[in-house]
Amino acid sequence: MVDSSKDVNGGFPGDKKITVVFVLGGPGSGKGTQCAKIVENFGFTHLSAGDLLRAEIKSGSENGSMISNMIKEGKIVPSEVTVELLQKAMLESGNDKFLIDGFPRNEENRATFENVTKIEPEFILFFNCPEEEMERRLLSRNQGRDDDNIETIRKRFRVFVESSVPVVEYYDMKGKVRKVDALKPIDEVFEAVKAVFDPFHVKVE
Numbered sequence: 001m002v003d004s005s006k007d008v009n010g011g012f013p014g015d016k017k018i019t020v021v022f023v024l025g026g027p028g029s030g031k032g033t034q035c036a037k038i039v040e041n042f043g044f045t046h047l048s049a050g051d052l053l054r055a056e057i058k059s060g061s062e063n064g065s066m067i068s069n070m071i072k073e074g075k076i077v078p079s080e081v082t083v084e085l086l087q088k089a090m091l092e093s094g095n096d097k098f099l100i101d102g103f104p105r106n107e108e109n110r111a112t113f114e115n116v117t118k119i120e121p122e123f124i125l126f127f128n129c130p131e132e133e134m135e136r137r138l139l140s141r142n143q144g145r146d147d148d149n150i151e152t153i154r155k156r157f158r159v160f161v162e163s164s165v166p167v168v169e170y171y172d173m174k175g176k177v178r179k180v181d182a183l184k185p186i187d188e189v190f191e192a193v194k195a196v197f198d199p200f201h202v203k204v205e
């Protein structure tokens, strides 16, 4: 466990400014797809909480079977597990700009990240997409994910509405949410995303 309780900067060296953007939206709204494009254009490191949890299962970790069962049920894994994986990946990356995809999924995720890392997100990129479209996309994703079946998808939608939307509302009250229409084709969604990220444009020499 990374103990950062005594750190002023969440375990990051010195007083280096760390930029975090939380990327939220319902299951299948296109978070991973758009994050890949943001990385190519704006020099962020993409960390998907779901990908880190799936990698933890594959690594044979003692938490593996618990995580696997939670994912199959569409449930949210205890925050200390997810935040530790995120913090470790952030520190190992050597970067100072992060897209954290699929996190925070609930109030406990949000509070734990804030307490452990002391980092306040720059903004929240939110992909707004109707459930019918998200369901269509997930059922044709074909990446062999255990949770892309109609039974688990319906559970994930319910968790999104009950636990994740309140977190988006919390940040909206703070003026931090940048909402994008995710129903459009991929490249059109990215045009809207680019407008949000323009201040972070990295000049290629």
Ligand SMILES: Nc1ncnc2c1ncn2[C@@H]1O[C@H](COP(=O)(O)OP(=O)(O)OP(=O)(O)O)[C@@H](O)[C@H]1O
Pocket (backbone or CB within 6 Å): 025, 026, 027, 028, 029, 030, 031, 032, 033, 034, 050, 102, 137, 138, 140, 141, 182, 183, 184, 185, 186, 187, 189
């Ligand atoms: N704008 C779009 N139009 C049509 N299909 C899309 C669009 N964006 C993404 N997709 C497709 O939808 C599927 C889900 O996209 P993606 O994996 O990016 O979603 P996600 O939000 O990361 O989902 P999850 O929360 O389940 O990880 C993929 O097959 C992707 O190619």
Ligand SMILES: Nc1ccn([C@@H]2O[C@H](COP(=O)(O)O)[C@@H](O)[C@H]2O)c(=O)n1
Pocket (backbone or CB within 6 Å): 027, 048, 049, 050, 051, 053, 070, 071, 072, 074, 075, 076, 077, 078, 082, 101, 102, 103, 104, 105, 109, 147, 156
């Ligand atoms: N903060 C999180 C993020 C994800 N999970 C679990 O992983 C599943 C898949 O997540 P994706 O973002 O890849 O769709 C999700 O349904 C949860 O079971 C989590 O617990 N906490």
Ligand SMILES: [Mg+2]
Pocket (backbone or CB within 6 Å): 031, 032, 048, 050, 102
């Ligand atoms: Mg994803």
